[in-house]
Amino acid sequence: MPGDVDRNAPTPDTATLLKRNPVQALTIAVVLAATAGAFAYVGGFVTPHRLGANHFVDAMQTAAGGPHAGFRRAHAKGICIAGSFVGAAPGRAISKAAVFGGAIVPVTGRFAEAAPDPFAKDSSEAVRSMALRLQPAGAPEWRMAINDTPGLHVSTPQAFYDNVVASTPDPATGKPDPAKMQAFLAQHPETVAFLARMKARKLASGFFDDTYNSVDGFLFVAPDGTKRLVRWSMEAEEPFATLTPAERDAKPANYMFDDLLARVRRGPVKWRLVATLAQPGDPNRAAEVWPADRPRVVMGELTIDHVESEATGNCQDVNFDPLALPPGIAPSDDPIPFARSAVYSVSFRRRSGEHKPPSAVANQSAGARS
């Protein structure tokens, strides 16, 4: 007991004290080791198979044959865009987010192709994306990263990871092992169904006549607090056109970007933001589509009037985190956006510390803004 200590006796040195109190010394060692061990456990250091965001980015880099320094680890080939968004009245009824208020909301963003190779030929890529940052004056911003695919190929982060691993080229052959992909597909009928939808769809001729989908489910929170599970789409107002594979192959390597620049030089391009409302029982799983008769609500209109190559200080330096949501829009129990947010954060961190070479489409711009 502290009170029993004889204050007049000289205190022995620390080594002697530890020798005289072996049980106490052991207790201290155990407490410190347990605390450090718990910290290591929470950090995933003793469970290397628990999926962390670093594992995803590592796997994606390996599948891509190594990282492309300075570029996004996925959706690497892109171009910056700017314009505005104006919310529509029906949208205000189902989300109280300031972006739907009806005022002109400044927008910046990015069009990209999904491949991890920033110099891939446009004709080799079948997935395009639109990333947006809507910044209403005096209110929280909304970021999104949406794809032109009919849903996602998987519904869980683990399946996403397993798919990346199954697609990774075998070092011996330089090609993915077909047996691994077959084994993956055997366990993932939702991916088989997605691939069938992909095969059936017609690919838009460019970024400007393409429609982009939230893919994931989110909650819209109405002014009265009612929460609705929704998915949304940016539907092109531009007439849809498609190209045959032969026509695509005959086009220049960066035709998607060249054509976008040319289109915006002729004038602004518009999209309608449309929310699709889930009905009870609709699966909130990204690989599963909802029936076509679900109610649709027009949320507003997007105008893109400026396109510009990636450079320091523009969309290149933005993490289009799908969980950067304003009040009025919230994550749902779809697990994918949480994993995307965590993985984007790692990709953003890695490329931020690297020197980025010029993008495939460099020093180009179109549209009115400076």
Add this chain to the structure above:
Amino acid sequence: MSRPAHRFTLLSRLLHWTMAALVLAMLFIGIGMVSTVSPRYAGLVSVHKSIGILILVLVAIRLVNRLLNPPPPLPADLPRVQVIAATASHWLLYCLMFALPLVGWAMLSAAGSPIVVFGGLHLPPILPHDVAVFAVLRTAHTVLALLLFATFLAHLGAALFHALIRRDEVLPSMV
């Protein structure tokens, strides 16, 4: 047990134990959130930012309190090396409790990310948007957090050494 002759003031003790819980929680939330892709991720990140700002406010109050109410002296017979270690580690803890929230806030500012705390309060950026600065600060945040955890372990070990082995007045002065 006799009452220690020198004791920290009630405010000092309250600040110490409140912040001890917050800092320890923060270290575990921080290491946990960067190693998961589960739906817990968003909630952990959100709580991490809020607790970070709370710690920044509390450590500022605590520094003023410490200057106004100096701590009781260390035991007179404590070896000189341990006196230096105690003094240095206490000031290191103060520095880190200031540095980690500030680096976190600055890092999100440099990333151009929205900084939302306490479920809806938007903090202004404290640095311009510059991802090269972000990259440096993001690494600094991890390194400083690991240093804080190591310093915390040393602090815990020392407290237990005073309580269980030296059986002096150090721990009673803080409870």
